[in-house]
Amino acid sequence: MEETALGTAPFFCPDETDMARYNPKEIEPKWRQRWENQNAFATSADRSRPKYYVLEMFPYPSGRIHLGHVRNYAMGDVIARFKRARGFNVLHPMGWDAFGLPAENAAMQTGAHPRDWTYANIAAMRRELKQIGLAIDWSKEFATCDVGYYRWQQKLFLDFWKNGLVERRESYVNWDPVDMTVLANEQVIEGKGWRSGATVERKKLSQWFLKITDKAEDLLAALDDGRLAGWPENVRLMQRNWIGKSKGLSMKFRFVSGTTAPGGAGEVEIYTTRPDTLYGASFIAVAPDHPLAQACAAGEESAAVFIAECQKTGTSQEAIDKAEKKGFRLPLDVEHPFVEGRRLPVFIANFILMGYGTGAIFGCPGHDERDHAFATKYGLDILPVVLPPGENAADFSVASAPYLGPGTIYNSGFLNGLSDSEAIDAAIAKIEKMARGKATTQYRLRDWGVSRQRYWGCPIPAVHCARCGVVPVPERDLPVELPEVDADAFKTPGNPLDRLPEWRDVPCPECSGAARRETDTFDTFIDSSWYFARFAAARDDRPVDKADADYWLPVDQYIGGIEHAILHLLYARYFTRAMKEAGYLSVEEPFANLFTQGMVTHATYKDAQGKWLLPEEVVIDSGGARRVATGEAVIVGAIEKMSKSKKNVVSPQEIVEKYGADAIRWFILSDSPPERDVEWTDAGAAGAWKLVARIWDLIEPAKDALAMHDLSAPPPDAGAGLRRATHAMIDAVTGDIEGFRFNKAIARIYEFLNTLKKAETADQWSRAEALSALVRVIAPFTPHLAEESWAHIGGAGLVCNAVWPDADAALLVKETVTLPVQVNGKRRAEITVSAAAETRAVEEAALTDPEVIRHTGGLTIRKIVVVPGRIVNIVAN
RNA sequence: GCGGGCGUGGCGGAAUUGGCAGACGCGCCAGACUCAAAAUCUGGUUCCGCAAGGAGUGUCGGUUCGACCCCGACCGCCCGCACCA
Numbered sequence: 001m002e003e004t005a006l007g008t009a010p011f012f013c014p015d016e017t018d019m020a021r022y023n024p025k026e027i028e029p030k031w032r033q034r035w036e037n038q039n040a041f042a043t044s045a046d047r048s049r050p051k052y053y054v055l056e057m058f059p060y061p062s063g064r065i066h067l068g069h070v071r072n073y074a075m076g077d078v079i080a081r082f083k084r085a086r087g088f089n090v091l092h093p094m095g096w097d098a099f100g101l102p103a104e105n106a107a108m109q110t111g112a113h114p115r116d117w118t119y120a121n122i123a124a125m126r127r128e129l130k131q132i133g134l135a136i137d138w139s140k141e142f143a144t145c146d147v148g149y150y151r152w153q154q155k156l157f158l159d160f161w162k163n164g165l166v167e168r169r170e171s172y173v174n175w176d177p178v179d180m181t182v183l184a185n186e187q188v189i190e191g192k193g194w195r196s197g198a199t200v201e202r203k204k205l206s207q208w209f210l211k212i213t214d215k216a217e218d219l220l221a222a223l224d225d226g227r228l229a230g231w232p233e234n235v236r237l238m239q240r241n242w243i244g245k246s247k248g249l250s251m252k253f254r255f256v257s258g259t260t261a262p263g264g265a266g267e268v269e270i271y272t273t274r275p276d277t278l279y280g281a282s283f284i285a286v287a288p289d290h291p292l293a294q295a296c297a298a299g300e301e302s303a304a305v306f307i308a309e310c311q312k313t314g315t316s317q318e319a320i321d322k323a324e325k326k327g328f329r330l331p332l333d334v335e336h337p338f339v340e341g342r343r344l345p346v347f348i349a350n351f352i353l354m355g356y357g358t359g360a361i362f363g364c365p366g367h368d369e370r371d372h373a374f375a376t377k378y379g380l381d382i383l384p385v386v387l388p389p390g391e392n393a394a395d396f397s398v399a400s401a402p403y404l405g406p407g408t409i410y411n412s413g414f415l416n417g418l419s420d421s422e423a424i425d426a427a428i429a430k431i432e433k434m435a436r437g438k439a440t441t442q443y444r445l446r447d448w449g450v451s452r453q454r455y456w457g458c459p460i461p462a463v464h465c466a467r468c469g470v471v472p473v474p475e476r477d478l479p480v481e482l483p484e485v486d487a488d489a490f491k492t493p494g495n496p497l498d499r500l501p502e503w504r505d506v507p508c509p510e511c512s513g514a515a516r517r518e519t520d521t522f523d524t525f526i527d528s529s530w531y532f533a534r535f536a537a538a539r540d541d542r543p544v545d546k547a548d549a550d551y552w553l554p555v556d557q558y559i560g561g562i563e564h565a566i567l568h569l570l571y572a573r574y575f576t577r578a579m580k581e582a583g584y585l586s587v588e589e590p591f592a593n594l595f596t597q598g599m600v601t602h603a604t605y606k607d608a609q610g611k612w613l614l615p616e617e618v619v620i621d622s623g624g625a626r627r628v629a630t631g632e633a634v635i636v637g638a639i640e641k642m643s644k645s646k647k648n649v650v651s652p653q654e655i656v657e658k659y660g661a662d663a664i665r666w667f668i669l670s671d672s673p674p675e676r677d678v679e680w681t682d683a684g685a686a687g688a689w690k691l692v693a694r695i696w697d698l699i700e701p702a703k704d705a706l707a708m709h710d711l712s713a714p715p716p717d718a719g720a721g722l723r724r725a726t727h728a729m730i731d732a733v734t735g736d737i738e739g740f741r742f743n744k745a746i747a748r749i750y751e752f753l754n755t756l757k758k759a760e761t762a763d764q765w766s767r768a769e770a771l772s773a774l775v776r777v778i779a780p781f782t783p784h785l786a787e788e789s790w791a792h793i794g795g796a797g798l799v800c801n802a803v804w805p806d807a808d809a810a811l812l813v814k815e816t817v818t819l820p821v822q823v824n825g826k827r828r829a830e831i832t833v834s835a836a837a838e839t840r841a842v843e844e845a846a847l848t849d850p851e852v853i854r855h856t857g858g859l860t861i862r863k864i865v866v867v868p869g870r871i872v873n874i875v876a877n
Numbered sequence: 878g879c880g881g882g883c884g885u886g887g888c889g890g891a892a893u894u895g896g897c898a899g900a901c902g903c904g905c906c907a908g909a910c911u912c913a914a915a916a917u918c919u920g921g922u923u924c925c926g927c928a929a930g931g932a933g934u935g936u937c938g939g940u941u942c943g944a945c946c947c948c949g950a951c952c953g954c955c956c957g958c959a960c961c962a
Contacts, residue, residue, distance in 0.1 A: 060962050100962060184960040234881060241880050317958050321878035452960060563957065671889050687903060747901035820897035825943050827897050865942050871896040875942050
């Protein structure tokens with residue numbers, strides 16, 4: 001791991017003298033109290049103004065606010081405050097994604113009940129969030145574990161069920177054979193159960209599914225038809241790949257006469273996206289779950305053993321992909337459809353997935369990575385059938401590696417000479433003509449399994465009756481509340497709900513016979529798939545109020561981590577469509593604009609024994625990194641995402657305590673582009689504190705400046721340099737906030753501070769205008785400082801209610817421009833010309849410049865490139 | 878394994894999207910203030926070179942009057958992968 005170079009200066013910490021300049025500890029709580037007293041951020045019922053719904057992904061109540069949260073909510077807060085200042089009716093709510101596994105883990109470890117643990121965390125985190133000074137309408141707050149929320153989720157599920165969006169079927173879970181419990185992927189560490197250490201197996205359970213694949217086509221179409229124009233291209237691309245639409249061929253291979261498939265099947269159906277490589281086929285492989293494999297296993301012990309072996313891989317895609325490619329030769333061969341007499345062996349293979357296509361493939365080792373590895377291992381033929389452009393058929397080989405690119409088909413009978421894409425069409429046409437298969441469309445997307453065998457989630461409102469089957473809980477019986485359990489119940493593996501007969505055993509809603517409740521709870525992704533609608537349109541008697549939802553949705557700006565690019569965002573898009581179908585919403589896309597922010601990182605520290613150390617245990621001075629307590633040397637490791645396991649976490653509370661909320665907000669937005677990772681450094685936070693104090697130093701002598709100068713009256717000196725700088729700053733900052741370039745907005749503010757400081761000779765009117773603009777543009781970033789400053793210079797009301805300053809276009813126009821002049825691409829001189837100068841005049845000015853003459857002496861001028869307003873390049877030799 | 882992203886001074890980053898590479902901040906250096914230090918203020922700060930000048934945006938190659946930006950190959954790091962949220 002690379003050692004990290006860090007500044008060696010001792011950390012600055014403001015002392016009493018500094019606090020006498022500007023004391024956030026007194027000033028910040030004061031303004032937060034005023035905002036609360038005046039209900040400043042309450043969402044207005046006034047529908048005449050244009051609305052703006054800004055939402056950050058709501059937090060999981062893990063216990064403490066971390067800097068990632070601060071970054072996320074600070075960004076949303078800048079947008080919310082900015083849009084308020086621009087006259088929008090802003091909705092900016094906050095809530096808690098409160099169900100989930102960590103609460104049960106905590107129960108196991110500490111004996112605290114998940115409910116108590118969760119609500120205590122919410123209370124602590126709410127307190128911490130409020131200290132950041134967010135412009136949030138707290139009256140909208142809810143947690144997904146509130147019965148008042150999840151009862152409406154149950155209602156939505158029943159509606160979806162009625163509408164045919166819900167299905168029950170079998171699927172695999174990770175099973176810990178020692179603890180006898182279902183494991184989350186997260187609880188599987190290198191193939192072993194996290195508590196028992198036992199090798200995890202796959203086990204089939206009957207589970208609930210939402211049929212997201214039915215909407216795959218529209219979920220895909222919306223990515224490209226402009227409905228998601230406000231989303232980053234990379235997220236749309238990831239979703240497109242995740243949905244994974246492919247056009248291919250489903251076709252049947254006949255078993256060679258003489259070999260009989262168990263169960264009597266005469267053929268096996270495969271799916272392929274590369275029918276152009278059919279002549280390169282050298283084997284057939286089926287998934288371990290394929291009926292053919294299962295049938296063979298029934299009569300053949302060794303096949304059953306192999307299949308059982310395959311089941312010992314976890315359920316995650318990564319685990320399946322990375323497992324060594326293994327196969328089991330079945331006593332079956334198929335006929336090649338085009339080549340008389342060619343026989344292909346049939347295998348069961350661990351890398352074939354039953355859930356995709358038909359669960360069977362033909363292997364073409366010459367042109368597929370996995371098939372190549374498989375064929376090499378089992379000594380199968382590797383035939384090249386696609387010739388790359390520019391290659392010679394005699395020399396080209398795929399013996400050592402497959403060729404995956406485009407090319408011309410050869411060694412392939414009637415397909416010879418066609419391009420790969422022409423050959424796909426030709427092969428499909430031929431197979432269709434032979435009545436052996438047909439062109440089909442496949443999606444990689446699988447249906448959404450929503451059952452979880454856990455306590456701390458929303459109960460699924462269903463009852464299992466031996467006579468009536470699976471029966472929905474009647475709406476009058478909603479909510480199905482989570483029953484009370486002892487905290488001790490979590491120490492026993494498995495789902496406590498299974499062990500509560502008094503809750504579990506109920507009469508069937510239809511026949512009143514003995515029946516059992518569904519004891520699975522919902523995937524917490526469901527909770528987060530409609531919370532935005534509930535924020536906008538909560539009512540006590542239904543999931544959402546249609547009129548409110550119609551006014552507020554879609555969310556105008558959604559902000560959250562890139563780690564949610566696929567699952568959460570795709571599920572929310574699906575759920576919105578399902579809610580529209582059930583008559584609750586009018587939109588199908590929940591988030592008009594999406595911004596994905598980067599992570600907060602920090603250097604990692606270890607002691608000589610390799611134990612992780614907290615940043616607060618480490619001091620960095622001229623002697624390098626040392627332990628505060630003992631003085632021993634500390635190893636400085638890589639800069640990584642803040643995580644508890646590596647202890648590279650900094651508590652926002654400490655920073656707020658030390659420097660104030662404005663400083664933490666300013667720094668977290670200033671250092672990196674919002675979409676990129678930001679490294680937290682104490683020095684950076686200290687720098688932000690200095691900035692806060694510096695702005696106050698500038699404001700302090702200007703008491704009542706706004707009262708003394710009537711800014712609505714004409715300025716005394718329209719062309720003054722300071723006025724130009726002020727309006728250029730307003731223009732730049734406004735554009736940067738709208739474009740989510742907060743770091744650049746902040747750089748512009750710094751630049752303006754430097755200008756303002758130097759403009760000591762400017763008239764008082766222009767200075768008042770500059771300060772008035774400055775205070776209003778810093779308000780979204782450092783709201784407490786802005787309020788204090790606004791009051792000090794005599795601004796009317798609260799600055800959070802003040803209108804955003806307008807840039808005067810007349811002051812943005814430049815009269816002259818300074819152009820660099822290059823000679824043969826190297827910058828040699830600079831000329832200043834009128835902004836309206838003609839190309840001829842610019843050329844003239846460039847050629848007569850003494851530096852240009854010096855560098856072109858003795859050369860012939862071949863060409864002059866003039867890019868108006870940008871650059872001049874003289875080509876000479 | 879598959880999918881997505883990133884790579885620019887000592888550090889975070891900027892570059893109007895093909896037009897002055899290094900805005901702004903941190904750090905560092907020098908000066909002012911101070912008995913002194915911190916804080917504050919002023920100036921400097923990509924590298925090599927006294928200078929003229931030269932080199933330079935992960936590496937190699939290409940397109941162009943002109944490339945951090947576009948194209949090709951490679952190297953390194955990070956994120957996601959369906960039961961973590």
